[in-house]
Amino acid sequence: MSDAQAPIKRRTAVKEGDERHDAIYRAVSDAIVEQRLKPGARLREDALSEVFGISRTGIRKILQRLALEQLVTLTPRRGASVTRPTADEAKDVFDARQLIECGLMPDVARRMGEKEAAELRELARQEREALRSGKQSVAIRLSADFHVRLAQLSGNATLAEFVERLCSRSSLILAVYGHRGHLGCESHDHDDLIGYLEAGNGERAKAFMSRHLKAIEASLSIVDEKDEAPDLREVFGL
Amino acid sequence: MSDAQAPIKRRTAVKEGDERHDAIYRAVSDAIVEQRLKPGARLREDALSEVFGISRTGIRKILQRLALEQLVTLTPRRGASVTRPTADEAKDVFDARQLIECGLMPDVARRMGEKEAAELRELARQEREALRSGKQSVAIRLSADFHVRLAQLSGNATLAEFVERLCSRSSLILAVYGHRGHLGCESHDHDDLIGYLEAGNGERAKAFMSRHLKAIEASLSIVDEKDEAPDLREVFGL
DNA sequence: ACTGAAAAAATGGTATACAAAAAAATGGTG
DNA sequence: CACCATTTTTTTGTATACCATTTTTTCAGT
Numbered sequence: 001m002s003d004a005q006a007p008i009k010r011r012t013a014v015k016e017g018d019e020r021h022d023a024i025y026r027a028v029s030d031a032i033v034e035q036r037l038k039p040g041a042r043l044r045e046d047a048l049s050e051v052f053g054i055s056r057t058g059i060r061k062i063l064q065r066l067a068l069e070q071l072v073t074l075t076p077r078r079g080a081s082v083t084r085p086t087a088d089e090a091k092d093v094f095d096a097r098q099l100i101e102c103g104l105m106p107d108v109a110r111r112m113g114e115k116e117a118a119e120l121r122e123l124a125r126q127e128r129e130a131l132r133s134g135k136q137s138v139a140i141r142l143s144a145d146f147h148v149r150l151a152q153l154s155g156n157a158t159l160a161e162f163v164e165r166l167c168s169r170s171s172l173i174l175a176v177y178g179h180r181g182h183l184g185c186e187s188h189d190h191d192d193l194i195g196y197l198e199a200g201n202g203e204r205a206k207a208f209m210s211r212h213l214k215a216i217e218a219s220l221s222i223v224d225e226k227d228e229a230p231d232l233r234e235v236f237g238l
Numbered sequence: 239m240s241d242a243q244a245p246i247k248r249r250t251a252v253k254e255g256d257e258r259h260d261a262i263y264r265a266v267s268d269a270i271v272e273q274r275l276k277p278g279a280r281l282r283e284d285a286l287s288e289v290f291g292i293s294r295t296g297i298r299k300i301l302q303r304l305a306l307e308q309l310v311t312l313t314p315r316r317g318a319s320v321t322r323p324t325a326d327e328a329k330d331v332f333d334a335r336q337l338i339e340c341g342l343m344p345d346v347a348r349r350m351g352e353k354e355a356a357e358l359r360e361l362a363r364q365e366r367e368a369l370r371s372g373k374q375s376v377a378i379r380l381s382a383d384f385h386v387r388l389a390q391l392s393g394n395a396t397l398a399e400f401v402e403r404l405c406s407r408s409s410l411i412l413a414v415y416g417h418r419g420h421l422g423c424e425s426h427d428h429d430d431l432i433g434y435l436e437a438g439n440g441e442r443a444k445a446f447m448s449r450h451l452k453a454i455e456a457s458l459s460i461v462d463e464k465d466e467a468p469d470l471r472e473v474f475g476l
Numbered sequence: 477a478c479t480g481a482a483a484a485a486a487t488g489g490t491a492t493a494c495a496a497a498a499a500a501a502t503g504g505t506g
Numbered sequence: 507c508a509c510c511a512t513t514t515t516t517t518t519g520t521a522t523a524c525c526a527t528t529t530t531t532t533c534a535g536t
Contacts, residue, residue, distance in 0.1 A: 021489095044518095045517075045518075046516090046517075046518095055491070056491090056518095057489075057491085058489075064299065065302070068303065068306050076518090077497050077517085077518060077519080078497090078498070078517090079498095088395075089395075092394045092396040092397070093396055095394055095396075096394060096396045096397045096400070099341045099342075100337065156333055157326075158330040158331055158333075158334045159334045159337065166396070282486070282487095283487075292520085292521085293521045293522070294487095295521065296519095298488085314488085315486085315487055315488075316487080316528085316529070317486070317487060
């Protein structure tokens, strides 16, 4: 056993570097989820590597990961850009959320304790607070966080990860198809939901979540807006 | 729905310009799913780069991707190895399959036509054939293919992708916890399922799929076998 | 035979080079 | 002035090399 002495204050330590990448990944991911990087925005490798002070190789790795999560789209020889979900994808994502998140509610209700409920209430409170003080970006992320945390409470890490991905993509969908000023989730919906879960009423929570998600989806104006190549002839009625 | 049409195999968010890398990715992925690379097997970068004739950079990219799909595990400073699923993960995966695959059956039944049924029957036939001629590896993959194709027929590409990941991981789970000679799926189960779907009986198909998955899970002997660091004190009752 | 030090190999990250492709700039022409 | 073709510049995608750190293996010494 080799003696690992504490005072390792290496500047470019390995562990630090590893976490650095993760931090950058999170920074980009958050920026996308919070819609500070809007769908369609190009993400050039050089620019990112300069901004974050890591090599292009590292940036590339991060972009790969984001692409796998479908937050960015990699077009061969054209690089990365923030994904602009299609109407079909939006439908798929919300259908998937219906199936998974609703299906998880009974499990969540079963495992919901005081501590968990308190944590969720805190998240809901922060979300309301952010919304009230005009920090829409933060509110969007907190709303996603709420749904993800809920899924995690089901105890199924795999499904929770799926929900995480679906929520991230939902942010993109809201950015493209949502109305300005109308954030996906109604502010007190989440609190109501916690109530049902705390009461152990899984079926009730399930039904509520279903309506909740339907409401979000209904608030979108999903109209396959401008394709890459709009038919000008048609546009101008010629 | 988005794109769940004929082109069976993989659909990645990443449209990889270079087909070579994608082919290698598939080669490794298939080898893992077919259990030619067994859980725990180490995947050294140099070895892979030599075998496939591409640079270590490319190999790393592929390993990254496989790691995100949880087919390989990247341990810091120790490199990549084929993932050995834990008992908990196995449970999560099968619970997730219950929720998603069963939930998809009504949609699949609704969209099932003659062509689709014929294609599924062909897959089921190939699977039986492979099993009969002792090609267990091929049968395993074909079985996974069947479930994935089924999910794709639901029309929800997002959920189909989830199912794809779950099926790949299921192969690993079978490799670790399955009994030799007993492949996950009963050979005529799949044919029965097609029958229900073709008859448009979504609920029946759903129930059948549920039993089908339960049967697979039940055939496993999930016993948290020897961890890396067994507690010797406990082992010897001290 | 076992422990511990030295050597070798492997990983994780970066930088650099370069071909190929795309985007931008340029310039000629009607 | 607008439009098209060509050239220049960027940018991507991959390979190669380098280095620090860590793991693994080898090898010695008691």
